[in-house]
Amino acid sequence: MPGKRTLDYAAYAAFIGLILCAPLVLEEFWLNRIAKFLVYGLLGVAIALSWGYAGILNLGQGLFFGLGAYMMAMSLKLASPTSLQQGSATPVPDFMLWNAEPGAKTDLCCINHGSFLWTPFQNPWFGIAMGVLVPVLVATLIGWVMFRKRISGVFVSIIMLALVLLVRLVVIDAQPVTNGFNGLTDLGNLVVFGVELDPYEVVTYYVVAGALALALIATRMLVETRAGLILQAIRDDQNRARYLGFDVPLYQVFFFAVSAAIAGVAGMLYVVVAQFASPTFMDLSFSITMVVWAAVGGRASLLGACIGAIGINIIEARASETQALVQAWRAVIGLIFVLVVLYLPRGVAGFASDAADAVLSRLGRKRPPAAQSAEERVAS
Amino acid sequence: MSAVLTVDGLSVSFAGFKAVDGVSLIIEEGELRVLLGANGAGKTTLMDLISGKTKSTQGRVHLRDTDITNWEEPAIARAGIGRKFQIPSVFRELTVRRNLEVAGCGKPGVLANLRFGLPRAARRRLDEVLHLTGLSDEAQTVAGTLSHGQTQWLELGLLVMQDPKLLLLDEPTAGMTAAETLRTADIIKSLRGSHTVIVVEHDMAFVREIAQRITVMHLGQVLAEGDMASIESDPRVRAAYLGSKGIH
Numbered sequence: 001m002p003g004k005r006t007l008d009y010a011a012y013a014a015f016i017g018l019i020l021c022a023p024l025v026l027e028e029f030w031l032n033r034i035a036k037f038l039v040y041g042l043l044g045v046a047i048a049l050s051w052g053y054a055g056i057l058n059l060g061q062g063l064f065f066g067l068g069a070y071m072m073a074m075s076l077k078l079a080s081p082t083s084l085q086q087g088s089a090t091p092v093p094d095f096m097l098w099n100a101e102p103g104a105k106t107d108l109c110c111i112n113h114g115s116f117l118w119t120p121f122q123n124p125w126f127g128i129a130m131g132v133l134v135p136v137l138v139a140t141l142i143g144w145v146m147f148r149k150r151i152s153g154v155f156v157s158i159i160m161l162a163l164v165l166l167v168r169l170v171v172i173d174a175q176p177v178t179n180g181f182n183g184l185t186d187l188g189n190l191v192v193f194g195v196e197l198d199p200y201e202v203v204t205y206y207v208v209a210g211a212l213a214l215a216l217i218a219t220r221m222l223v224e225t226r227a228g229l230i231l232q233a234i235r236d237d238q239n240r241a242r243y244l245g246f247d248v249p250l251y252q253v254f255f256f257a258v259s260a261a262i263a264g265v266a267g268m269l270y271v272v273v274a275q276f277a278s279p280t281f282m283d284l285s286f287s288i289t290m291v292v293w294a295a296v297g298g299r300a301s302l303l304g305a306c307i308g309a310i311g312i313n314i315i316e317a318r319a320s321e322t323q324a325l326v327q328a329w330r331a332v333i334g335l336i337f338v339l340v341v342l343y344l345p346r347g348v349a350g351f352a353s354d355a356a357d358a359v360l361s362r363l364g365r366k367r368p369p370a371a372q373s374a375e376e377r378v379a380s
Numbered sequence: 381m382s383a384v385l386t387v388d389g390l391s392v393s394f395a396g397f398k399a400v401d402g403v404s405l406i407i408e409e410g411e412l413r414v415l416l417g418a419n420g421a422g423k424t425t426l427m428d429l430i431s432g433k434t435k436s437t438q439g440r441v442h443l444r445d446t447d448i449t450n451w452e453e454p455a456i457a458r459a460g461i462g463r464k465f466q467i468p469s470v471f472r473e474l475t476v477r478r479n480l481e482v483a484g485c486g487k488p489g490v491l492a493n494l495r496f497g498l499p500r501a502a503r504r505r506l507d508e509v510l511h512l513t514g515l516s517d518e519a520q521t522v523a524g525t526l527s528h529g530q531t532q533w534l535e536l537g538l539l540v541m542q543d544p545k546l547l548l549l550d551e552p553t554a555g556m557t558a559a560e561t562l563r564t565a566d567i568i569k570s571l572r573g574s575h576t577v578i579v580v581e582h583d584m585a586f587v588r589e590i591a592q593r594i595t596v597m598h599l600g601q602v603l604a605e606g607d608m609a610s611i612e613s614d615p616r617v618r619a620a621y622l623g624s625k626g627i628h
Contacts, residue, residue, distance in 0.1 A: 073395035226485050227493035229474075233482040236471035240535075243431065244542055246490050254490045 006134065007356050012220065012303055016213045020206075028200045034209045035273045037313040041292065042212055042266035043359035046217055047294035048261040048302045053223050054252060055235030056152075060160030063167055064135035064260040066279070067266025069136055069186070070171070073277035075127025077109075079188030091122065094186070099176035114177035117212055124190060131268040139260030140253055147249035147256075151306045152238065153194075168282035171218035183278030190272050199273050208269050212306070215262055219302055222258065232257050281316050295349050304349020311348075312336070382444075384546050384576045390429055390439035390580050399425045401441070401600035407546070412572045414578045416589050416611070417597035423580045424466065427596070431463040432456040443545065458488055461543035466554060468531040469481045472524035476515050476534055479523050480506050483541035505541065512567060513537040529560035536567055540575075547571065549579045554587050565589040570602075 019038060023031060043065060050056045077083060083091040091110040092115075094132055101112045108119050122124045142163065171178050179182070190197045197204045197357070222228055231251050234241045242248050271277050280286065297308015312333070319329035344351045385407040392400050400422045407413055415423045426452045428434040429442055432453040441475070448456050454617060457463075471479050484502035485493055493538050510516045513533040518526065532552060548625070552562045552568065563585060568590055571577055581587050587608075594611045596604045604614045611617055 222494075225494050225496055226481075226498070227490050229478060230482055230485060230493060232474060233471040235466050235480075236473050237469050239465075240455045240469045240471065240538070241482070243457050243463045244483055244538065245454050246485075247488055250490050 002178065004353075004356060004360060007360075010217060011352075013113035015307065016216065019209045019212065021337060022209070023202045023205055031202065031205045032273060033090040033202050033317065034310075034314075037310045038208050039266050039273060040210045040290075040309040040313055041272045041306040042215055042269070043217055043234075043263055043290045044294050044297060044305035044307075045212075045268065045302050046259045046262040048297075048299050048305035049219055049223070049262070050159030050256060051291070052257045052299040053153075053228065054231055056162045056252065057291070058159045058256075058259070058287075059157040059284075059291065060162075060164035060287050061259070061263050061290050062137060062282045062284075063160070063164040064263035065267040065270070065286075066164075066167070066171070066277075066281040067138065068131040069271045069281050070178070071121075071131035072190070072268035072271040073184040073187060074121040075124045076187035076190060076275075077184050078118065078122050079124065079191070080186050081188065084149060085189075086239075089126050090119070093118070093184075094178070095179040095182070096176065112176040114152050114174065115209060117177060117341045124192070128192075132264050133301065135260040135264030135267075136257045139257045141156040143253040144249070148250040150249075150254075151247065151361045152205060161287070164287055166284050168279050171279050171282065177280075183276055185276045185282070187271070187275050194206060194250060197272050199275055203246055204272065205209060208273060211265060211269060213267070215305060219258070219262070223302070227251065227254070239326070252268070292337060295347060296337065298349025299349075300346060304347055304352070306345075308348060312337065382409050383407065384411075384440075384444060385430070385578075386440075386441070386442040387426075387430065388440045390426070390436050390441060392425065392429055392434055394438050394440075395446065398600050400429060400436075401602070403597070404439075405595065405602070405603055407576060407578060410573050410576055412568070412579070412590060412592050413575045414591040414594045415578060415597060416587065416594055416602075421597040423597055424520075425600075426548055427550055427578070427580065430456075431461055431548055450470040454488065457542075457544070462542050462547045464535050464539055464543035464549045464552060465549070466550045468528070468535045470523045470526075470534050470538065472533055473522065475520050476510070476526070477506070477519040478507055479534060480537055480541045483538040486607075502541070505512060505543075509537045509540050514563065517611055524551065529556050529561045532560075532564065533555065533567065536564075540571065545576060547575055549577060551580055551582065553581065553583050559586075561586050562589070 022034060022043070026034060043061065047058070047061060050058050078091045078094050083093050086092040086106055088096065088106045092106055093109060093110055096111050096115055097106065099112055100106070100122050104111050109116050146159060151159070170179050174180070195203060197207060223231070230241065230246055234246065234248050234251055238248050267281065293309035294305035296312060297306065298304030315336070316333055318330070319325045320330050325332060340347065385404055385405065387405040389401055390403045391398060400414050403422070403426055415426070417423050425434060430437045432451055432455070435450045440447060446459055448451060448459050451459070471482060474482070481498055484498050484506060486499060486502060487493060491528045510519055513536060515530065515534060516536065518530065523531065526534060536552065549568070551563050556564060565586055568577065568579065579590065591608055593605065593607060595602055596611060596617050598620045603620055604611055604617050606614070
């Protein structure tokens, strides 16, 4: 008889198989779309790790997504043909010309006060490294302050919520460096190891799908370690864990940072696929939407939250393009949320897990027919 | 015999009120000490001071030769003190077995625990602890669904798994039926000798069952210390705590 764990791993294998085989049946337009949704799936994994496993409901996950996105977009902006054709030694983004200091030389070093920050981003690898490092550093710093002070629950949510709005404001305000409200558009394609990642090419899809598969497997392995177990123990009862000798903040900070890293990678891949970065990534609504995806998919399950994110986005895309639902598709999505919260409090993954339990226990039942029929008689 | 825990003139005051006032105790290796006293006598506060939950304003606490006065809770736990709370606290969403695995992880750091499975010695002990606490059949049960008594036993099991030098048990039989209380007494008695234990308890039947040495506290101070018989006949204890009717 197959165990619960075997089924669980089979679900991971099936999902990863599915996303890797998708290019065989989908045409380019949908492939690019699904790639975007897979990026959202990454965000689902990040949320499930911090909310489901660590018990930290982060209402500002968009901060890490946004930081990752901007780091990547800065490199890609410098790689765009427009930036390369400004007639200077270094590529200069078009918006910096409009925001140039009077009389400044058209060069990345000094066209305006903040432009020198862009200089190292001429190397795409620097952008890629920063896309992970910056979210991790920010998460470690905030996490350290919050968790050392034993701040938890709704207060963490509020702090993160305020923080993402604050950073969004700063990004919009720093017009000369970030192009403010307009975000970074007109980006070049990322070229790694001589391969150009055109958003509408299959190779780009595979990079995204591969990253998601890797993140799913690695995160799952991480929570299966003793550290992952202790993290769940801390979620259930911080105090008990403390009196067993564990440094609770260390665990919280570590996994908070891992979650931020995944969100940062998601942000980078989103820029590669969608070819823009915008302050809207740090809108409150986006951060909350991510949490809703995870809640629908099942926050206690990495795969569940991931599928939740992808599934909702596919339904959303389909519904909004169906003639009959053009007016009503938002209501359809809202109805799905309400139904899930009312009837599937542990999300789709919780439902699947219960169903698997029921099937397994039916398979495992080995009782003499007499006893069974006696029970049935009682039941009827 | 050597002292495992030495408490020397320990005091704490909350806004002028001395909850614990100059308490001195010496707990010997392998001893099972019962702390007795009316509500507000300072028993739980004394445990809070020893385990680091509350910081003392005066006095020292030594675990063997280490001065652990006012350390952080995890540091005190790692030094070798395990604490069971009055309201049982276990990891409610994890199974009984996983609860015990957490307590058996041994190393405190994140990076040291980035590996699969328990150390071999801990795995062997886990089955013993399941047996000791009578939870062998519940190993795969989620802790949140255990009965009150079983939850108390699981928390005791966590402490045994943690394997500290000294166990502080705060009312381990609170809210238990008579049968459950007896079983708890059995578990605690089986720890005697191999572990050093301090128990806070109100239930006199239970105290009679397990006690070797008793320390009676009153208004934050140690009133008397001795075996059951000498405590029962001590006039100061009768006057201050038990009233004229004696222990019932």
